[in-house]
Amino acid sequence: MLRLFWWTTLMTTIGLAATLITMLAISWPAPWGTAWPVWTAGLTAVIVIESIVFWIGIITVYVTSVQLGLKIRVIGILCGWIPIANLIALRLIIRTVGEEVRFETAKDQLDRARASERICATRHPVLLVHGVFFRDTALLNYWGRIPAELQRNGATIYYGEHQSAASVPDSARELTARIRHIVETTGCGKVNVIAHSKGGLDMRYAIARCGAAPFVASLTTINTPHRGCGFADYLLTNIPLPVQHKVAATYNAAAARLGDTKPDFMAAVHDLTQAGCTRLNAEIGDRAELSGTRGRNAGGDAVPRDAGIRTPQSPHPQFPVPAYGPAAGPADFDPFAGIVCQSVGSKLAHATTGKFPLNFTYPLVKWFDGPNDGLVAQPSFPWGEQFTWLEPNGMRGISHADMIDLNRENIPGFDVREFYVQIVAALKRRGL
Template sequence: FMISLVIVILAGSVLFWNGIIRVYCTSVQLGIKWRITGIICGWIPVLNLYALIKIIRIVMKEVEFETEKLELNKTRKDKNICKTRYPLLLVHGVFFRDSLFFNYWGRIPGELKKNGAVIFYGRQQSAASVKASAEELAERIRSIVNDTGCEKVNIIAHSKGGLDSRYAISCLDMDKYVASLMTINTPHRGCIFADYLLEKVPEKIRSSIADKYNNALRKLGDTNPDFIAAVTDLTASHCKAMNEIMSDAPGVYYQSVGSKMNRAGSGKFPLNIAYPLVRHFDGENDGLVSVSSAQWGEKFTMVSIDGSRGISHADVIDLNRENISGFDVREFYVSLVGDLKTRGL
């Protein structure tokens, strides 16, 4: 009996730890918070059961959601609903870079590719003036067209990337190579709070922050980062001036997407801190960009969900890889790109 009991206990322990290790290594939704909570509470009676039950619920919900998505993609695999006439060019926003190790667009590109999309990335520097970033994008667009023979691209641009793209199209003759531009939470009319901060923050502090940022990003690959120029071009005053020269190009289909947080707590740092400030100056916002500033083009799609959660500036590009109740970000982009295909783009 004792031998059998020991075997049962050992087998149970092996199964338990095998499961825990697999969950910790593979779960996307568990996050850092619950991983740490599980480790700490694992040594405390009663609390360890609470943490274990919570972890199991999170992972079971994740498995159910991902299984449904796998089945959905199986049923439409041959339809290639995201196989547009022209390839997609994903353009990142400010303070980020396109990286092989961390995709700015989260799980979105993978989902689009499963449904037939051909994807390229902007590869512009993390922080520069709109004009400088647009020049990099123009070079990238020409390279894609020349290398693939695709004739044109469909641009999907987030945040400042939308301004960069508009400048490239309107001021650098890229309209002949762009079929459509979809901006995601782009501050087309700028951010009034940015004007306020640049005015109130002392020059010495601004210069110090800029120098530290520029030096750090040079080490990560930026050739000529310019923190101040990037932030300045996001102000309402500068965007107003740029809009006077960035007229929409005939023949290019323009549309936009915007979202809003419903409270400060629905976004992660630093969006949760910025939200009240942006709301004071700009109104309803996603933690950085107001809803009114995000609207541009022939069609505007507003993303919002009931309750206190809301959709932040990061949520709308799946930066945190979070499954949000009421908003399937991957399916949202499949729908947007599917619409481009329907339009013959």
């Protein structure tokens, strides 16, 4: 509709201007001839019709577009009454929405073409486990458009439904109870867990210490700080304790009102530090013996790597995975035996390409820990039998929030929904 408005406005403006010039040339200096009422009526009709077309189009776009975003919407409103600027803003809106339509149309065609294959119809259902400071709610899905895409391709989806902020052991106990409930009520036997951020630590503890192991077929961690965040250690060391306690009390009170039964902001934060993760890995073990690390560029192309993370520019391993002590218990006991364990990490290229607050935290994390996703640094990601490293093409990169489609943004060269489809499809191929 807006494209129609753009071109019809352009053509009618040119036509009316040409007619006006011709009339002036013919009738000057007596311009009020019989042609003028006709021209004025035509101009009025054009204004009315184009206004109707414009407002129908702009309202439709503002209401339905996901990719337009707040920034472009505000630009459109502010520039709407400024000549020339309004046309530039309109062109930006048309281009953004046009790219969205093309992308979503291609995605719909792909899903329709493979619908009969049900490539995500795994033997065991998928359990999505959120990270810290979020909850599973019906109004705002933590995982963005990912669950719907997985379901469209045959997956059965459940959510962790644990509290937003708690210690790793407390969250692990909640998740274990949730998994047992799913297994008992559905008879599915096991679940395939995909856990983001701290959720990966929670699930590792649930498997190693809370009895969840018999009910887990696979664990895929997404941008999980398996070795902690050095930036968090720095903040806890340098921010005065009264300030920390005030922030914690404020958060805990708000979380309790939103449904958390026993929120513990400080316990959650301490378990995300390097010191906290060192203790965790010493207790439950750190499956750092990667058997097949892979790298992927933002387009999703796999690049075989060694167990150490390598960059295309250097043949030397970078950021070797630290090895911590084995899990407590019998020497031959491995709570993860028989469970497919894998991990994923990504890199944000620049602070300016991340949404708030990651655009603020990215340079700070980079200063302390090196390449990162805005919150977690590269050395902290690898865990399990296989690690996939997502590298950006160009200047954009892939942030901590991008990996769960939190902003519902179509990132050029990286389709996060399709990335999850392929993760689950691979689990299906393994009979999980």
